[in-house]
Amino acid sequence: MQYHRPATFEDAVTLAAGAQGVTRFLAGGTDVLVQMRSDIVTPDTLIDIKAIPGTHDITRQEDGGWRIGVAVTGAEMREHAELDRDWPGLVEAMDLIGSTQVQGRATLTGNLCNASPAADSVPAMIAAGVTATITGPDGSRTAPVEEIPAGPGKTSLARGEMITALHVPPRGTGGGDAYLRFIPRTEMDIAVVGCGVNLVVEGDTITHARVTLGAVAPTAVLVHAAEDALVGRTLDEEALTALADLAEASCNPIDDKRGTIRFRTHVAGVLARRAAKIAYDRAKGAAK
Amino acid sequence: MSKLHVTTKVNGDTVEFLCDPRETLLDVLRDRLGLTGAKEGCGTGDCGACSVTVDGRLVCSCLMLGAEAEGKEIATVEGIAEGGALHPLQKKFIEYAALQCGICTPGILVAAKNLLEKTPDPTEEQVRYWLAGNLCRCTGYDKIIRAVMDTAAEMREAS
Ligand SMILES: Cc1cc2nc3c(=O)[nH]c(=O)nc-3n(C[C@H](O)[C@H](O)[C@H](O)COP(=O)(O)OP(=O)(O)OC[C@H]3O[C@@H](n4cnc5c(N)ncnc54)[C@H](O)[C@@H]3O)c2cc1C
Ligand code: FES
Ligand code: FES
Numbered sequence: 001m002q003y004h005r006p007a008t009f010e011d012a013v014t015l016a017a018g019a020q021g022v023t024r025f026l027a028g029g030t031d032v033l034v035q036m037r038s039d040i041v042t043p044d045t046l047i048d049i050k051a052i053p054g055t056h057d058i059t060r061q062e063d064g065g066w067r068i069g070v071a072v073t074g075a076e077m078r079e080h081a082e083l084d085r086d087w088p089g090l091v092e093a094m095d096l097i098g099s100t101q102v103q104g105r106a107t108l109t110g111n112l113c114n115a116s117p118a119a120d121s122v123p124a125m126i127a128a129g130v131t132a133t134i135t136g137p138d139g140s141r142t143a144p145v146e147e148i149p150a151g152p153g154k155t156s157l158a159r160g161e162m163i164t165a166l167h168v169p170p171r172g173t174g175g176g177d178a179y180l181r182f183i184p185r186t187e188m189d190i191a192v193v194g195c196g197v198n199l200v201v202e203g204d205t206i207t208h209a210r211v212t213l214g215a216v217a218p219t220a221v222l223v224h225a226a227e228d229a230l231v232g233r234t235l236d237e238e239a240l241t242a243l244a245d246l247a248e249a250s251c252n253p254i255d256d257k258r259g260t261i262r263f264r265t266h267v268a269g270v271l272a273r274r275a276a277k278i279a280y281d282r283a284k285g286a287a288k
Numbered sequence: 289m290s291k292l293h294v295t296t297k298v299n300g301d302t303v304e305f306l307c308d309p310r311e312t313l314l315d316v317l318r319d320r321l322g323l324t325g326a327k328e329g330c331g332t333g334d335c336g337a338c339s340v341t342v343d344g345r346l347v348c349s350c351l352m353l354g355a356e357a358e359g360k361e362i363a364t365v366e367g368i369a370e371g372g373a374l375h376p377l378q379k380k381f382i383e384y385a386a387l388q389c390g391i392c393t394p395g396i397l398v399a400a401k402n403l404l405e406k407t408p409d410p411t412e413e414q415v416r417y418w419l420a421g422n423l424c425r426c427t428g429y430d431k432i433i434r435a436v437m438d439t440a441a442e443m444r445e446a447s
Binding site: 001002003005026028029030033034036037038046048050073075098099100101102104105186187188 | 292309310312331332333334336339342345346347348350351352353355356358399403417418419420421422
């Protein structure tokens with residue numbers, strides 16, 4: 001295995017595009033090192049991106065949105081009070097990943113590109129409308145994060161392409177997001193179901209809604225119909241029931257020892273209700 | 289395979305070593321630097337027995353490569369006592385019998401010290417969540433939590 005620590009994204013992309021065999025980028029390494037250790041994936045080329053300037057920064061953009069560097073850790077997001085005020089759901093989703101020790105290393109980009117169906121930050125990112133800058137040998141492009149995972153352990157990134165930054169949209173007024181997951185214990189487990197909700201309200205009326213589910217299909221699911229079902233209404237019992245039904249109908253889960261199809265589907269509806277209530281309260285300005 | 293040359297600081301001392309690119313920081317600490325305090329319980333980030341801090345940040349040394357230590361400041365359990373004087377946490381762990389076999393103890397001491405530096409007055413819930421990635425198969429955790437809470441109280445009084 002060759003270990004590289006390039007000082008620029010250009011060098012990183014050149015290395016990745018020219019490498020033979022299995023290539024991995026090394027952000028926090030909390031997936032890469034586990035896979036090496038378990039002999040699941042042993043890269044021939046490992047490209048450590050953490051020496052590239054700017055990769056550790058969380059930066060407020062002119063439009064009020066955020067740029068999150070590809071080496072920013074969960075712990076750094078949790079400690080960033082302003083980011084947490086704008087996007088508490090995104091921050092809490094990242095914060096659920098692993099232990100304090102894992103938080104000291106794990107990144108949003110790594111969680112996205114590892115492409116686990118149960119990745120916790122991914123439903124929250126999709127709900128928030130996060131986009132990624134992707135850079136490859138032929139230049140850069142921008143894509144919504146939901147286009148990146150392509151199936152368990154697979155991404156849509158071409159050989160030599162990497163993510164160079166994540167962009168969280170401006171929160172604006174009247175917005176609130178939330179993420180909930182079900183696990184059989186309180187810490188250190190993999191989501192059986194995860195649910196992200198991002199709402200914007202005017203008064204009590206919902207004007208924008210994005211609802212996502214994790215761990216109920218090969219990639220995170222955007223519940224498209226939820227937008228129509230919620231926009232223009234208040235979050236009353238009828239709206240919540242409609243939302244739960246839509247969430248259940250969007251599930252295509254697997255049956256395994258961690259949850260049956262029936263259980264996962266039911267829990268998706270329950271979490272959608274609960275996460276929507278939290279997001280709605282936050283949107284209406286409730287203190288977190 | 290060519291070896292990498294790495295310069296880093298461990299417990300305040302500058303150290304240099306050569307390592308294979310696949311070696312973890314835990315391998316390097318134990319096998320190249322003779323610092324066997326950090327333990328390997330799992331090698332996959334689940335148990336926390338290998339906990340160290342890197343530039344003040346708590347991490348699992350089994351989930352970091354030795355090569356990544358270049359230019360960093362590492363702190364391990366060996367640096368907690370000052371000379372012969374035990375750290376208040378170490379004294380309380382003995383007083384409360386917060387260890388039995390001791391495999392988890394170095395990682396828990398490093399993690400708890402890191403918590404108290406950031407949060408001198410933690411709630412019990414905060415301590416339990418902070419240490420959720422440090423598994424102990426012997427004590428049942430209660431004595432560990434009480435030892436940490438009591439250390440925090442004593443250190444607040446002393447400062
Ligand atoms: C004990 C433990 C508990 C965990 N618990 C959870 C949990 O509860 N929920 C959860 O979702 N995950 C969990 N994980 C998995 C893991 O911590 C997360 O997926 C984490 O966010 C990965 O980020 P990383 O920076 O460590 O990624 P890395 O391991 O560095 O990289 C992961 C993948 O992303 C690719 N990659 C990294 N950066 C880029 C880039 N800039 N461009 C393109 N590709 C890139 C790498 O090539 C690799 O394939 C856990 C892991 C451990 C060890
Ligand atoms: S040995 Fe590192 S977490 Fe278990
Ligand atoms: S004392 Fe034996 S594992 Fe904790």
